[in-house]
Amino acid sequence: MEEKGVSENKQYENEYKVQAVKLAKKIGAVKAAAEELQIPVNTLYGWIQKVKTAELDIGCGERSPEEFQNIAEENKQLRKRIKALEKENKRLSEINEFLRNE
The missing domain is CATH 1.10.10 (Arc Repressor Mutant, subunit A)
Structure with missing residues (x-):
């Protein structure tokens, strides 16, 4: 109860x-x-x-044009963020490899 x-x-x-x-x-x-x-x-x-x-x-x-626009903009920002993180990851890997070989 x-x-x-x-x-x-x-x-x-x-x-x-x-x-x-x-x-x-x-x-x-x-x-x-x-x-x-x-x-x-x-x-x-x-x-x-x-x-x-x-x-x-x-x-x-069922989504409004505004909702599609918001999703498209978010996807664009996320792709940009992924690209930046991949670049940073590559840079850190190169630094790590360099330090291992010292």
């Missing part, structure tokens, strides 16, 4: 999250969608944020 005032973090199935986000987009109001589904509005906002950061996939054709 659960005590009043004590809440557990409820776990939702991925498909439920996807359908909830789609409902919010369809009706254009996150608060109304959360009320309809009887889930906390902050939970639904969290799922929407995960869609924007590609942590939650709601399927092809």
Whole structure:
């Protein structure tokens, strides 16, 4: 028996999250969608944020042009960061090899 005032973090199935986000987009109001589904509005906002950061996939054709732009920009920045880290890794490997041969 659960005590009043004590809440557990409820776990939702991925498909439920996807359908909830789609409902919010369809009706254009996150608060109304959360009320309809009887889930906390902050939970639904969290799922929407995960869609924007590609942590939650709601399927092809469901993302806005802005979301695609954000993902493309993030990918560009990540590729640049990977390239810089690979360059730094190579430099450190060369230094390490040089010091071993001293």
